[in-house]
Structure formats: structure tokens, C-alpha cells
Amino acid sequence: MTKYMSTKQQNILIIGAGLCGSLLALRLGQRGYNVAIYEMRPDLRKTDISAGRSINLAFSDRGNKAMKLVNIEAKVKDLCIPMNGRMIHDKEGNTFLSNYSGREHEYINSISRGGLNALLLDEAEKHENVTIHFNKKCKSVNFENTTALFKDYLTKEEFIEDADTIIATDGAGSALRRSYYLERKFLFSFSQDYLTHGYKELTILPSETGDYKTYKSALHIWPRGDFMLIALPNLDGSFTVTLFLSYDIGEYNFNNLTTPEIVTEFFQKEFPDALKLMPNLVEDFFENPTAPLGTVKCSPWHYKGNTLLMGDSAHAIVPFYGQGMNASFEDVVEFDAVLDKHEGDWKTIFTEYEKTRKKDTDAIADLAIDNFHEMKDHIANPIFQEKRKIEMALEKEFPNEYSSKYSLVTFNEQIGYRKAMLRGRAQDKAILNMLTDGIISPSGDIKNILDKVKTETEAILEDDKIAGLH
Amino acid sequence: MTKYMSTKQQNILIIGAGLCGSLLALRLGQRGYNVAIYEMRPDLRKTDISAGRSINLAFSDRGNKAMKLVNIEAKVKDLCIPMNGRMIHDKEGNTFLSNYSGREHEYINSISRGGLNALLLDEAEKHENVTIHFNKKCKSVNFENTTALFKDYLTKEEFIEDADTIIATDGAGSALRRSYYLERKFLFSFSQDYLTHGYKELTILPSETGDYKTYKSALHIWPRGDFMLIALPNLDGSFTVTLFLSYDIGEYNFNNLTTPEIVTEFFQKEFPDALKLMPNLVEDFFENPTAPLGTVKCSPWHYKGNTLLMGDSAHAIVPFYGQGMNASFEDVVEFDAVLDKHEGDWKTIFTEYEKTRKKDTDAIADLAIDNFHEMKDHIANPIFQEKRKIEMALEKEFPNEYSSKYSLVTFNEQIGYRKAMLRGRAQDKAILNMLTDGIISPSGDIKNILDKVKTETEAILEDDKIAGLH
Numbered sequence: 001m002t003k004y005m006s007t008k009q010q011n012i013l014i015i016g017a018g019l020c021g022s023l024l025a026l027r028l029g030q031r032g033y034n035v036a037i038y039e040m041r042p043d044l045r046k047t048d049i050s051a052g053r054s055i056n057l058a059f060s061d062r063g064n065k066a067m068k069l070v071n072i073e074a075k076v077k078d079l080c081i082p083m084n085g086r087m088i089h090d091k092e093g094n095t096f097l098s099n100y101s102g103r104e105h106e107y108i109n110s111i112s113r114g115g116l117n118a119l120l121l122d123e124a125e126k127h128e129n130v131t132i133h134f135n136k137k138c139k140s141v142n143f144e145n146t147t148a149l150f151k152d153y154l155t156k157e158e159f160i161e162d163a164d165t166i167i168a169t170d171g172a173g174s175a176l177r178r179s180y181y182l183e184r185k186f187l188f189s190f191s192q193d194y195l196t197h198g199y200k201e202l203t204i205l206p207s208e209t210g211d212y213k214t215y216k217s218a219l220h221i222w223p224r225g226d227f228m229l230i231a232l233p234n235l236d237g238s239f240t241v242t243l244f245l246s247y248d249i250g251e252y253n254f255n256n257l258t259t260p261e262i263v264t265e266f267f268q269k270e271f272p273d274a275l276k277l278m279p280n281l282v283e284d285f286f287e288n289p290t291a292p293l294g295t296v297k298c299s300p301w302h303y304k305g306n307t308l309l310m311g312d313s314a315h316a317i318v319p320f321y322g323q324g325m326n327a328s329f330e331d332v333v334e335f336d337a338v339l340d341k342h343e344g345d346w347k348t349i350f351t352e353y354e355k356t357r358k359k360d361t362d363a364i365a366d367l368a369i370d371n372f373h374e375m376k377d378h379i380a381n382p383i384f385q386e387k388r389k390i391e392m393a394l395e396k397e398f399p400n401e402y403s404s405k406y407s408l409v410t411f412n413e414q415i416g417y418r419k420a421m422l423r424g425r426a427q428d429k430a431i432l433n434m435l436t437d438g439i440i441s442p443s444g445d446i447k448n449i450l451d452k453v454k455t456e457t458e459a460i461l462e463d464d465k466i467a468g469l470h
Numbered sequence: 471m472t473k474y475m476s477t478k479q480q481n482i483l484i485i486g487a488g489l490c491g492s493l494l495a496l497r498l499g500q501r502g503y504n505v506a507i508y509e510m511r512p513d514l515r516k517t518d519i520s521a522g523r524s525i526n527l528a529f530s531d532r533g534n535k536a537m538k539l540v541n542i543e544a545k546v547k548d549l550c551i552p553m554n555g556r557m558i559h560d561k562e563g564n565t566f567l568s569n570y571s572g573r574e575h576e577y578i579n580s581i582s583r584g585g586l587n588a589l590l591l592d593e594a595e596k597h598e599n600v601t602i603h604f605n606k607k608c609k610s611v612n613f614e615n616t617t618a619l620f621k622d623y624l625t626k627e628e629f630i631e632d633a634d635t636i637i638a639t640d641g642a643g644s645a646l647r648r649s650y651y652l653e654r655k656f657l658f659s660f661s662q663d664y665l666t667h668g669y670k671e672l673t674i675l676p677s678e679t680g681d682y683k684t685y686k687s688a689l690h691i692w693p694r695g696d697f698m699l700i701a702l703p704n705l706d707g708s709f710t711v712t713l714f715l716s717y718d719i720g721e722y723n724f725n726n727l728t729t730p731e732i733v734t735e736f737f738q739k740e741f742p743d744a745l746k747l748m749p750n751l752v753e754d755f756f757e758n759p760t761a762p763l764g765t766v767k768c769s770p771w772h773y774k775g776n777t778l779l780m781g782d783s784a785h786a787i788v789p790f791y792g793q794g795m796n797a798s799f800e801d802v803v804e805f806d807a808v809l810d811k812h813e814g815d816w817k818t819i820f821t822e823y824e825k826t827r828k829k830d831t832d833a834i835a836d837l838a839i840d841n842f843h844e845m846k847d848h849i850a851n852p853i854f855q856e857k858r859k860i861e862m863a864l865e866k867e868f869p870n871e872y873s874s875k876y877s878l879v880t881f882n883e884q885i886g887y888r889k890a891m892l893r894g895r896a897q898d899k900a901i902l903n904m905l906t907d908g909i910i911s912p913s914g915d916i917k918n919i920l921d922k923v924k925t926e927t928e929a930i931l932e933d934d935k936i937a938g939l940h
Contacts, residue, residue, distance in 0.1 A: 187717075187762050191661030247657075292657050373938070429937035436936050466906050467899035468843070 010034065013148060013163035015138045015176065017041075019113070020311030020328035021169035022120035022132075026070050027332055029127030031339070037130070038150055038161070040137035040170075045118045055201065056232045056240050058083075058219070058322025059111040061413040066329035069336060072123055079116055080109035081233045087218035093273035097218060098388060101404070102395025106411045108219070108322060110232040138175040141166060144185075146306040148175075165346050166307045169328075172296055174313030180303070188298065195293040195318060195372065197227070198254055199244050202284040204277045206237030213277045214239070219322075221375060222271050226250050228376040229271050241278070244293070244376065254290050293318045293372075295365050301354045305346030308353075310335065315361035320371035321409060327364050327417070331357065363418040367409060387431045389442045390449060397446050402453075422461065430456035480504065483618060483633035485608045485646065487511075489583070490781030490798035491639035492590035492602075496540050497802055499597035501809070507600070508620055508631070510607035510640075515588045525671065526702045526710050528553075528689070528792025529581040531883040536799035539806060542593055549586055550579035551703045557688035563743035567688060568858060571874070572865025576881045578689070578792060580702040608645040611636060613773040614655075618645075635816050636777045639798075642766055644783030650773065658768065665763040665788060665842065667697070668724055669714050672754040674747045676707030683747045684709070689792075691845060692741050696720050698846040699741050711744070714763075714846065724760050763788045763842075765835050771824045775816030778823075780805065785831035790841040791879060797834050797887070801827065833888040837879060857901045859912045860919060867916050872923075892931065900926035 012028055014021050017039035025035045059080060067073045084107045085099035100107055124130045135153040142148070147162050168176035180188045207213050212233060214220065220231040220239070227246065231239040246253045252266045260282040267275040275281060296316035301309040311328035334357050335349075342348045374384070394402040403412055405424025412420060430453050434440045440449050482498055484491050487509035495505045529550060537543045554577045555569035570577060594600045605623040612618070617632050638646035650658045677683050682703060684690065690701040690709070697716065701709040716723045722736045730752040737745040745751060766786035771779040781798035804827050805819075812818045844854070864872040873882055875894025882890060900923050904910045910919050 187664040187764075189661075189663045191659075191663070191767075193659045193661070194657040294657075297661075425937075429933065432936050432938075433933050463899065463903050466902050467895075468902075 010164040011036070011162075013038070013161055013166045015141075015148060015166065015168045015174075016170035016311075016313070017117075017121060017132055017134070018169060018171060018311070019117055019120065019325050020331065022117060022124050023066060023070065023329060023332050024167065024169055024310065024335070025130050025132070026120055026124040026127070027336055029124055029130035030070065031336075033129065035124075035127075035130045036161070036163070037124075037132045038136045038138060038148070039132065039134050040153070041134065043121075043132075043134045044114055045121060055113045056110045056234055057113050057116075057325050058232070059109040059116070060322065060326055060410050062323070062410075063326035063329040065413045066333050069333055070123065072119065075119055075123075076111070076116065079111050079119070079235070081111070081235065082107045082109055082217055083219045083232070084217055085219075087215055087220045089220060089222045089271070089273055091224075091270065091272070095215075095273075097215075099392060101407050101411060102392045102397075103399045103407075103411075106407060108410060110219070110234070112234060113325075115235075138168075138170060141168070141176045141179045141307060143176070143179060143183075143303040143307040165305060168307065168309050168313045169311045171312045172294065172316035174309060176307055177296075177298060177309055177313050180298070180309075186300070186303070188300070190298045191296065193295045195369075196249065197244050197246050197372075198290045198292050199242050199319075200254070200285065200290045201288050202241040202243060202278065203280060204231060204239040204241055204274075205280060210237050212237050212239070222274060223376050224270055225377050227252075227270075229274060230375075231274070241274070244372075247290075257285070260286075295369065297362060297365060299354070299358060301358070302347075302350035305348075305350060308350050315358075315365060317361075317365045317368045318372060319368070320375055321364065321368040323364050323368065323409065323417075327361060330413070331361075360417040363416075363421040364409070367405075367417065367421050367424075383432060383435055386435055386442050387428065390431060390435075390440070390453075393442075393446050394450055394453070398450055402450060422464075423457070426457045426460040426464070427453060429460055480634040481506070481632075483508070483631055483636045485611075485618060485636065485638045485644075486640035486781075486783070487587075487591060487602055487604070488639065488641060488781075489587055489590065489795050490801065492587060492594055493536060493540065493799060493802050494637065494639055494780065494805070495600050495602070496590055496594040496597070497806055499594055499600035500540065501806075503599065505594075505597075505600045506631070506633070507594075507602045508606045508608060508618070509602065509604050510623065511604065513591075513602075513604045514584055515591060525583045526580045526704055527583050527586075527795050528702070529579040529586070530792065530796055530880050532793070532880075533796035533799040535883045536803050539803055540593065542589065545589055545593075546581070546586065549581050549589070549705070551581070551705065552577045552579055552687055553689045553702070554687050555689075557685055557690045559690060559692045559741070559743055561694075561740065561742070565685075565743075567685075569862060571877050571881060572862045572867075573869045573877075573881075576877060578880060580689070580704070582704060583795075585705075608638075608640060611638070611646045611649045611777060613646070613649060613653075613777040616776040635775060638777065638779050638783045639781045641782045642764065642786035644779060646777055647766075647768060647779055647783050650768070650779075656770075656773070658770070660768040661766065663765045665839075666719065667714050667716050667842075668760045668762050669712050669789075670724070670755065670760045671758050672711040672713060672748065673750060674701060674709040674711055674744075675750060680707050682707050682709070692744060693846050694740055695847050697722075697740075699744060700845075701744070711748070714842075717760075727755070730756075765839065767832060767835060769824070769828060771828070772817075772820035775818075775820060778820050785828075785835060787831075787835045787838045788842060789838070790845055791834065791838040793834050793838060793879065793887075797831060800883070801831075830887040833886075833891040834879070837875075837887065837891050837894075853902060853905055856905055856912050857898065860901060860905075860910070860923075863912075863916050864920055864923070868920055872920060893927070896927045896930040896934075897923060899930055 011034045014025050014037040017037045021037055025037050028035050067076045085097050087095050087097050089095050125132060136150045137153060139149045139151055146166055147160050148166055149160050151158050168174050181190055204213055216233050222229040227244055229243050231241040233239050248255045257263050257266060263282055263285050267281060295318055301314045310331050317324050335353050338349050338353045342352060391404040405428055408415060408420035408424045434452060434456060440452055481504045484495050484507040487507045491507055495507045498505050537546045555567050557565050557567050559565050595602060606620045607623060609619045609621055616636055617630050618636055619630050621628050638644050651660055674683055686703050692699040697714055699713050701711040703709050718725045727733050727736060733752055733755050737751060765788055771784045780801050787794050805823050808819050808823045812822060861874040875898055878885060878890035878894045904922060904926060910922055
């Protein structure tokens with residue numbers, strides 16, 4: 001059998017050269033496959049991205065695991081701005097910093113989407129067996145014949161590409177997923193769920209001297225119960241600010257914020273300290289689009305050994321856990337591990353990959369929605385603040401024995417999202433209930449608290465298991 | 471203001487004359503609206519339904535609440551065959567009856583879908599302000615203009631109907647819901663989720679003397695862990711039998727049951743006592759289609775005051791709680807109550823209806839999937855049998871103080887599905903955990919058990935509430 005060798009001459013077509021697609025191309029290129037990526041946008045490395053318009057993302061340990069896999073950890077580190085915690089801003093402009101972890105070496109990073117994508121494309125292109133084609137939009141995929149129909153945005157011509165296997169990393173609006181749904185050739189479970197809130201990106205520009213106008217090393221949050229503002233730093237001294245707000249509910253909402261006066265009034269009332277840093281608010285507000293926040297889940301991700309969905313095309317999530325990019329990068333790590341076991345047999349690879357991976361991407365989707373409520377609401381809620389205080393103390397005193405839900409999800413990349421979710425939720429439930437019942441308090445003996453939290457967490461997990469709840 | 475009076479002259483177009491649509495037409499006819507229903511199938515009252523091919527459904531208290539509303543409770547009762555419990559069949563052909571409730575007056579009914587639908591159509595047509603149009607398929611709905619495009623199956627012509635408001639009761643494949651999804655004019659959350667199992671309908675024909683070949687007053691179940699067979703009685707002495715089985719997993723599955731020999735072998739091995747009653751098995755098996763089991767959820771159900779989804783078009787569920795028809799009938803009761811409050815203002819009616827109703831239809835969708843696992847698996851599981859024994863005793867001894875999850879869902883029509891789900895799941899968790907921990911046992915003092923179950927249930931509900939879990 002020369003199965004293994006012939007595999008290496010196989011042609012893989014990747015749809016979409018975003019973060020997931022370009023990482024996947026790099027990894028498959030390293031493994032020796034012939035890889036062609038088709039991307040609908042122009043080459044972002046040749047397009048000007050003006051200061052203040054750069055979009056950033058949270059980059060953390062699961063994403064970094066993938067960077068290690070493809071040997072570019074050091075290069076990515078140069079693009080990162082560490083954020084040690086959340087800087088919480090109240091209505092009076094008072095701030096306090098809430099660390100992400102009681103362990104000093106655990107923090108997340110702000111990273112430029114464009115900068116990271118450009119690096120991944122550069123690295124992928126170093127492999128002569130990898131080619132990247134821009135301005136070519138996938139219109140549909142024939143998943144029986146393993147061909148994809150593209151339109152060239154420059155020549156306006158349509159053409160069909162053939163491959164041994166097609167992997168779609170074309171995001172939440174995936175053409176392959178749409179083909180799965182519309183063609184009804186097999187039972188395709190699918191969901192799109194929108195939050196009642198949308199988001200709009202704004203900017204805090206650098207000062208005249210090019211410095212950061214507010215504290216650089218944190219993710220800033222202005223939680224207001226029903227809505228919130230956040231800000232992440234960029235390398236150029238600016239911050240990308242995002243307003244999360246209901247479309248139509250509440251005194252102020254996206255549907256009624258229609259004039260410069262009312263937008264300014266809203267910020268003056270709710271985010272006065274942010275408004276001072278944003279003389280460009282009104283301009284940004286009316287120039288930038290309001291976008292929806294949706295979760296996409298589906299199954300199966302693959303059809304035979306012909307086609308596969310990966311990254312956001314398989315599992316788009318809301319941004320509140322800062323895990324969207326990290327989850328897509330982890331997809332590539334998991335896929336690579338399955339390749340090690342079954343290389344040469346795409347059908348088995350795809351089946352096995354979905355089987356091991358989907359439970360975890362379902363979990364991070366649900367966790368991200370939990371965190372929507374936690375960020376806009378719970379952060380400012382006294383009992384959640386007491387819980388947070390206790391967890392910080394536990395992580396500091398017992399760094400090898402305790403990790404909060406946030407730490408399990410964000411910094412424990414050796415644990416899957418689902419396991420992190422089940423344990424993290426049980427811990428939260430244990431602490432919140434014991435606080436409410438006066439069994440523990442932030443001023444209590446910390447070793448005693450650790451023992452009680454551990455015991456109660458195990459009891460909750462066991463009770464749920466007996467009741468068949470997971 | 472003559473708002474209320476003018477309302478009565480309004481034209482309501484209902485798409486689909488199935489169980490929900492014909493009940494809705496009857497009720498709106500009783501209220502004085504001008505109602506036109508369009509149905510794609512021929513008039514089922516003029517089509518022969520041969521013996522043994524009739525399909526039946528479980529009819530219970532929530533459905534009956536709607537029959538009371540429209541004053542046809544007595545007529546419906548004549549169509550009903552009471553089923554007091556589940557008759558469970560093991561592999562050796564041994565049977566035991568497990569009642570649905572410890573209260574004698576609580577039972578469910580087997581009812582003919584066609585018979586009930588015909589009655590509802592007859593009753594609706596008695597109102598001269600109600601017209602029913604058959605053989606007219608809705609192809610799409612223009613929800614901005616409140617018009618619907620139909621194709622007449624007899625003349626092959628297409629035509630457009632205008633109305634003051636359009637209500638779609640056109641089932642899981644709803645044309646209105648498809649228009650909502652495809653036109654992307656607003657954020658439409660939508661999910662379709664298929665089980666790994668499909669189903670196929672079979673028959674136990676009456677004996678030569680026209681009698682029932684097995685016990686009439688029960689829902690028969692042959693639970694086998696990964697799959698199951700069920701049977702419900704019909705008025706003509708036959709039973710409609712349904713096989714629930716994986717499409718592709720397990721030694722026997724729908725994909726490999728391809729010859730008469732293997733189908734017979736499967737039944738001989740797994741359902742020998744049923745096979746004896748089904749000489750017609752092979753014929754039925756290869757004549758009848760295999761159909762998928764899906765759950766549909768979506769939101770919003772309405773667009774402005776123009777259009778509304780109701781019944782399966784808004785919330786299709788799997789059949790394992792016997793609540794599909796009952797939930798759709800309850801929709802009409804809930805809608806009627808909202809009409810009482812806001813008659814004349816369709817937008818408010820639709821908004822308020824979805825707000826009060828959706829949490830409950832989401833709950834019954836999830837409960838129905840729980841029961842899929844319970845029916846095929848838990849019924850034959852010792853700890854679940856002990857739980858069932860305790861609950862029967864509690865319901866018998868304390869009929870006014872205790873209702874199992876099944877009773878809350880099925881016989882407590884004054885409680886919404888969501889409340890029934892939360893309390894029912896908490897009770898199940900309490901009992902299963904106390905049984906496992908040896909705190910209660912089926913031989914214990916029943917008053918003591920009641921107190922412990924109540925206390926533990928309240929504690930579970932309170933703990934979940936504090937943890938923000940509902």
C-alpha cells in the first residue's frame with residue numbers, strides 16, 4: 001500500500017483565507033499537501049489599513065497552542081498587547097482592575113486581526129505547495145463531485161475548481177454550509193440564533209503624542225446591566241471600542257440613536273469618561289455599521305470524505321468570551337491530531353474530527369452567551385464580585401489546585417471547552433450558593449473555602465450525572 | 471372609536487387546514503372574523519382512509535382545554551380510546567403495565583388524526599364567515615404586503631390572496647417560515663435539529679372477528695435501549711405501530727434493513743411477540759416511508775401585525791411526549807386569551823402572544839427529546855423503575871400534593887410547559903439522587919418520602935436560581 005505517500009500529492013482546496021483558513025493552509029503545507037486557498041477579498045497585505053480603523057481580537061492560550069504547532073509563537077508574540085484583567089468603569093468614571101487570574105503568568109492579549117492574518121499568509125506562502133488566490137468568491141459547492149464554483153471579482157468570470165477534498169473556512173456566511181442546507185441531500189441540523197443586541201465599533205484615537213489615552217494593559221469594560229461598552233488596545237496607541245446595545249429595547253437603543261445629539265446625550269449619561277476620550281464619537285457612530293450578534297451551530301460538518309466545514313463556518317459564536325479566533329485555531333490543532341491517526345482516509349478523518357470536536361465548540365458557543373450576561377450585568381453585581389474575590393484568592397493561594405471557570409476556558413488549553421464548562425459552571429454554582437447560605441464568605445479561611453468548594457463542586461457534578469443531565 | 475366593531479369585519483387568511491389551522495378557523499369564526507383557510511391537500515373528508523392505514527395521536531388535557539373552548543368536548547370524546555398507562559414488552563414477550571398516573575382519572579387517549587381533523591373542519595364550516603379552500607398550495611408569503619401566493623393543484627394556476635392578517639398553520643415545512651428565513655429582511659433566529667433516529671409506521675391489523683389482538687387500553691412499548699417500537703389503538707380494532715431506529719448506527723438500522731429476511735430476523739430477535747401479531751410486517755415495512763424526527767424552533771414568530779406562525783410552523787417537536795397536537799391546540803387557547811386583551815391591535819397581539827407562549831413551546835420541545843431517551847432506555851432501567859414506583863405511590867397517597875413530571879406536563883393544563891419542565895426535572899433529580907444515596911427507598915414511609923422530595927426539590931430549584939441557571 002502506498003496510501004500514505006500518495007496522500008501527500010493530494011490537492012486540498014480551502015475556501016477562505018481568513019485566520020482559520022490561512023493557519024490551516026500553513027499547517028497542511030507543512031505536512032506536504034498541495035494546498036490552494038481561494039479568498040473573496042483582496043490581499044489584505046496590499047490594502048491600506050488606516051490608524052484607528054484596525055480591528056483587534058483577544059488572543060489566548062488555545063490560540064497560542066496552534067502557533068506553537070506551526071512554529072510561529074515568537075512572531076505572534078510581537079503582535080500582542082498583554083491585558084492582565086478587566087478595567088471596570090462605573091458611571092462616575094471610577095475604575096477598578098479585576099485580574100483575569102490569581103496567577104500572574106495568566107493573561108490574555110489584544111492582537112490585530114489584520115496583522116495576524118498577514119503573518120499567517122506570509123508563512124503559508126513560504127511553502128511552494130501552497131497557493132493563494134484573492135478576489136475569488138465561492139458561490140456554491142458541489143459536495144457530491146468535490147468541486148466549487150467561484151466568481152472572479154476582477155474578471156467577472158465564473159469558473160469551477162476540482163480537488164481531492166474541499167475544506168470551507170469561509171466564516172459565518174459559509175457557501176458550503178449554505179449548499180448543505182439548501183440542497184437537502186441529507187439531514188442537516190442547523191441553527192442561527194441572534195441576540196437581541198447588536199454591536200457597533202468605535203475608536204479611542206492615540207493622544208497627540210501617540211500615547212494611549214487610558215490604561216493600556218487591560219480590557220476596559222463599562223457594564224451597564226442591559227448594555228455595555230468595551231475597549232481593547234492597538235499597537236498604534238489607539239483602542240478599538242465596541243458598543244453592545246439592544247436594537248429596540250430600553251430608553252436608548254440602536255433604533256432610536258438617530259441624531260448626533262441623542263448619541264452624545266447617551267454617552268454623556270452612561271459613559272462620561274469614555275466620551276471625554278472620544279471627540280470622534282459622532283463621526284464613528286454614524287459612519288460605522290451596526291452588526292448583529294449570532295451563534296451558528298450545525299451538523300454534520302462533513303459530507304463523506306469530500307467536504308468539511310471548519311472554524312466559524314461550522315460554529316460561529318458571539319464574542320463575549322474572547323474565544324472565537326482561539327476556538328478556530330484550536331480546530332486546526334485538533335484536526336492535525338486526527339490526521340496523525342488516520343492520514344489517507346478523509347471520511348474517517350472528518351467523522352472522527354467532528355466526533356471529538358463538536359461537543360467542545362457547542363460548549364464555547366454556550367459559554368460565550370453566558371459571558372454576555374456576566375460582562376454587561378454580573379460584573380457590577382455584589383454577589384458575583386464576592387465570588388470573583390474568592391476565586392482570585394483561591395488561584396493565588398493554590399495555583400496548582402484551583403482554576404475558575406474563566407481560567408479553565410482561557411488558560412487551560414489541555415482541557416476541552418466542554419469539560420471546562422461543566423466544571424466551571426458547577427464551581428460557580430457551588431460558590432454562589434455557599435455565599436448566599438453564609439457557608440463561606442470572602443473573609444473566611446482560604447484553605448477551608450478551597451475544601452468546601454471542591455467538595456460541593458464534586459457533589460453538584462455527581463448529582464447532575466445521576467440525574468442524566470450530562 | 472369603532473375599533474372593536476371594525477375588527478369583526480376583518481379578513482383573516484389561514485394557511486393550512488390541519489389540526490391547528492382548522493381549530494383556529496373554528497375559534498376565529500366563533501369570534502366573528504371573516505376567515506378563509508387554504509389547504510394544499512384534498513378535503514380529507516372526501517378521501518377514503520382504508521382500515522389499518524389510519525394514523526393516531528395522543529390526545530390529553532391541554533388539547534381538551536381547547537376543545538372545551540370551542541364547545542366540542544363531547545364530540546371529541548367519542549373519537550377517543552383511553553390509554554391508562556404504558557404496556558411494556560420485554561424481549562421474552564413478558565409484559566407489565568405502568569400507569570401514567572397514580573390518580574385514576576388521569577389518562578391519555580389515542581385519537582385518529584383524520585377523524586379529529588374532519589370534525590374540526592365540519593365545525594368550522596358551520597360558520598358562514600368561514601370558508602375552506604382545498605388543493606391550494608401556498609408557495610410564498612409577501613409579509614410586507616400581507617399577501618400570499620398560491621398554486622391551485624387542480625387548475626395549475628397561480629393566484630395571490632390579500633388579507634388583513636395572515637396566520638400560517640402550515641406545519642414543520644411552513645411556507646411563511648421559509649419566506650422569513652430566505653428574505654433576510656429582519657434577524658430571524660431559526661433551528662432545525664434532527665435526531666440520529668428516523669421512524670416508520672407499521673400496523674397490527676384487527677383479528678378476523680374485528681377484535682383488538684392485544685390489550686386495547688394502553689400505549690404499548692418495546693424499549694430496547696438504542697431503539698424502540700410503540701403501538702397505539704385505533705377505533706377499528708387495529709393498532710398503529712411505529713418503529714424508532716437509527717439510520718446508520720447499531721447492528722440493525724434503517725440503512726441495512728433492506729431485505730424481507732433481515733427485517734423478519736430483526737423483529738424475531740427483538741420484538742418476537744409483536745411479530746406474531748404482524749403477519750403483514752414485511753409488506754408494511756417496504757411500502758411505508760422512513761421519515762426523519764426533527765425539532766424546529768424560531769423567533770420572531772410574527773412580522774409586524776401582518777403575519778404570524780402558529781402550531782408546528784413555529785415549533786415542530788419530536789413525538790415522544792405525545793404533546794405535538796396538544797401544544798398546537800394550546801396555542802389557540804393562549805392566542806384567544808391574548809385576543810381578549812388586545813383585540814383590534816394585531817401587532818400587540820402577536821408580540822404579546824409570542825412573549826407568553828414561546829418559553830412554553832421551547833420547553834415542550836426539550837421535554838420531548840428527554841422522553842425519547844426515557845422511553846427507549848430509562849423505562850427498562852432499575853433506578854428509573856424505582857423512581858416511577860415512588861412517584862406512583864406519591865400520586866396515589868397524596869393526589870392533591872404531588873404530581874410527577876409526566877403528570878405536570880400531561881395532566882396539569884393550568885401550568886405552562888416551562889414551569890412543568892423546571893419543577894419536573896428538579897423532582898426527578900431529587901428522587902434519583904436520594905435513591906442513589908440511600909436516603910429514600912421504595913419501601914420507606916411514604917409521608918416521609920413526600921416531605922423529603924418536596925424539600926429537596928425546592929432546594930434544587932433555589933440553587934439553580936441563585937446560580938442564574940433559569
